[in-house]
Amino acid sequence: MVYQVVIIGGGVAGLTLGLKLARSNVETLVIEKQSRASHLYKGELLQPKSLSHFDRLEILPLILDNGYVLPEIEFIEMNRKNGRLIPQANNVFSYEILDPPYNYACMIDHEKLKSIILKEAQSFRTFHYMNQSKFLTFKDEQTALVETRGERQEIRGAIFVGAEGRGSRVAREMGVSYKEYAYNHQFLTVSFPRPPDLTKAEMFSWQNRFLGLFPLPDGRVRTVLLIKPGELKEMKKNGLSSFYDAYTDFLPSLEGYVDQIDSWNKIQLMIPFRHHASRYVKQNKVLIGDAAHTVHPMAGEGMNMAIQDADILGELLVYLIRGHNLTQKELQWYEEVRKPRAEFMMRLSHQAALFYSYPFDWFQKLRKKGIEKTGAFSHLHFKQMLNISGMGMLPFTIGDRLQQAGIPAPVNGKLKRSKKSYYFAQEEDYPWAYTRASGSGKKGKRQ
Numbered sequence: 001m002v003y004q005v006v007i008i009g010g011g012v013a014g015l016t017l018g019l020k021l022a023r024s025n026v027e028t029l030v031i032e033k034q035s036r037a038s039h040l041y042k043g044e045l046l047q048p049k050s051l052s053h054f055d056r057l058e059i060l061p062l063i064l065d066n067g068y069v070l071p072e073i074e075f076i077e078m079n080r081k082n083g084r085l086i087p088q089a090n091n092v093f094s095y096e097i098l099d100p101p102y103n104y105a106c107m108i109d110h111e112k113l114k115s116i117i118l119k120e121a122q123s124f125r126t127f128h129y130m131n132q133s134k135f136l137t138f139k140d141e142q143t144a145l146v147e148t149r150g151e152r153q154e155i156r157g158a159i160f161v162g163a164e165g166r167g168s169r170v171a172r173e174m175g176v177s178y179k180e181y182a183y184n185h186q187f188l189t190v191s192f193p194r195p196p197d198l199t200k201a202e203m204f205s206w207q208n209r210f211l212g213l214f215p216l217p218d219g220r221v222r223t224v225l226l227i228k229p230g231e232l233k234e235m236k237k238n239g240l241s242s243f244y245d246a247y248t249d250f251l252p253s254l255e256g257y258v259d260q261i262d263s264w265n266k267i268q269l270m271i272p273f274r275h276h277a278s279r280y281v282k283q284n285k286v287l288i289g290d291a292a293h294t295v296h297p298m299a300g301e302g303m304n305m306a307i308q309d310a311d312i313l314g315e316l317l318v319y320l321i322r323g324h325n326l327t328q329k330e331l332q333w334y335e336e337v338r339k340p341r342a343e344f345m346m347r348l349s350h351q352a353a354l355f356y357s358y359p360f361d362w363f364q365k366l367r368k369k370g371i372e373k374t375g376a377f378s379h380l381h382f383k384q385m386l387n388i389s390g391m392g393m394l395p396f397t398i399g400d401r402l403q404q405a406g407i408p409a410p411v412n413g414k415l416k417r418s419k420k421s422y423y424f425a426q427e428e429d430y431p432w433a434y435t436r437a438s439g440s441g442k443k444g445k446r447q
């Protein structure tokens with residue numbers, strides 16, 4: 001059989017694309033090397049744009065049933081007095097500043113999300129799934145060599161999608177190079193039962209220390225603790241109590257909860273890293289998700305970018321398969337839409353990371369001011385939430401930055417149009433179905 005699309009990697013990117021294609025009757029094969037769910041922590045925060053995609057895929061109700069809705073994120077700046085950290089300033093960034101219906105985020109276990117997508121995809125006759133199968137290399141343009149439980153086989157396809165995350169073999173075969181960036185900090189991440197009053201997403205910070213708490217369903221909380229490189233080794237020497245102390249220093253009410261983690265094996269070290277592929281498309285091969293880009297996790301965008309890649313590529317492939325040319329030139333539309341958005345998100349996540357990178361008091365004051373002003377001015381608040389939601393892309397201007405720093409801006413940065421008008425329009429998400437009417441500069445439907 002020659003599959004219309006072969007997706008290598010059954011992570012959230014590959015499965016979302018697989019479901020999207022199978023729903024449109026495209027013969028799709030997903031090849032996944034693992035045999036079962038991973039115990040590793042990965043992205044769990046679904047942003048509004050991703051929720052809108054899952055709504056169109058008709059699995060949003062199931063995701064909400066298994067997830068925890070977050071209407072807002074609270075930022076708490078701490079100060080150390082008499083050896084104790086105490087809250088100094090609270091600010092709330094609310095998704096509710098966006099227009100409904102997608103004006104909230106949702107926390108869901110990564111593997112649960114994948115299992116929902118996979119189960120739904122498997123209800124379509126055109127969806128095929130091979131696990132315990134590792135992509136090795138390409139034999140020729142239309143043939144991939146795959147190893148399944150020690151046996152080698154040839155898989156034929158018209159289009160191959162590299163969705164294998166970081167270290168993509170498909171990218172290597174495409175001759176893709178990466179721009180890379182490493183950070184001066186690391187994270188420890190783990191989930192445990194939460195105190196009953198911990199019902200909101202809370203981000204505590206002091207100097208260059210940070211603890212993020214994101215409620216999950218079933219009375220649990222996913223936590224992220226920023227540490228210095230080498231600090232884990234130090235903590236391990238001092239025993240698990242040093243890990244518990246780092247948490248209870250920020251929030252004493254975590255005592256009795258964080259200490260339910262009884263082994264270092266349950267705590268995952270996360271080394272933030274940013275990379276971006278030089279290209280996403282070559283001939284009949286395309287990259288999506290972490291195979292194309294990874295971002296610093298501070299803004300919680302990596303998984304969302306993967307889902308958004310899958311949406312755009314899925315729409316394009318269905319459009320091309322239904323009677324248009326399936327050429328590299330046409331596939332390039334995907335890169336044209338997604339690459340600038342990925343670059344924007346990478347900058348956004350990078351800036352969020354820099355906010356927590358330096359231990360100086362003046363730096364903390366600047367961060368505190370920036371968060372406070374962003375929450376206080378509705379146009380800044382809207383821009384911030386629009387950008388992280390993935391619903392649109394509205395960069396901060398120099399005037400905005402001055403306002404965030406507490407300097408009266410020479411230009412009034414108020415929004416000039418309705419909020420909805422800043423959302424990505426259909427023509428921006430799926431531009432291949434539209435062309436510029438010659439001379440007018442306006443977009444119109446392609447004939």
Ligand SMILES: Cc1cc2nc3c(=O)[nH]c(=O)nc-3n(C[C@H](O)[C@H](O)[C@H](O)COP(=O)(O)OP(=O)(O)OC[C@H]3O[C@@H](n4cnc5c(N)ncnc54)[C@H](O)[C@@H]3O)c2cc1C
Nearest residue numbers: 009011012013033042043135164165289290300301302303
């Ligand atoms: C600790 C941690 C926390 C994170 N937190 C967040 C967050 O809060 N919010 C957020 O949005 N993002 C977060 N991310 C990032 C997010 O998890 C990733 O961006 C997302 O999982 C990328 O999805 P993907 O499908 O592209 O890649 P992956 O999830 O890496 O999936 C790739 C799949 O391909 C398979 N594979 C690899 N090689 C082969 C091969 N040769 N043959 C066959 N199969 C192969 C792998 O087994 C895997 O199943 C986090 C990541 C980590 C590690």
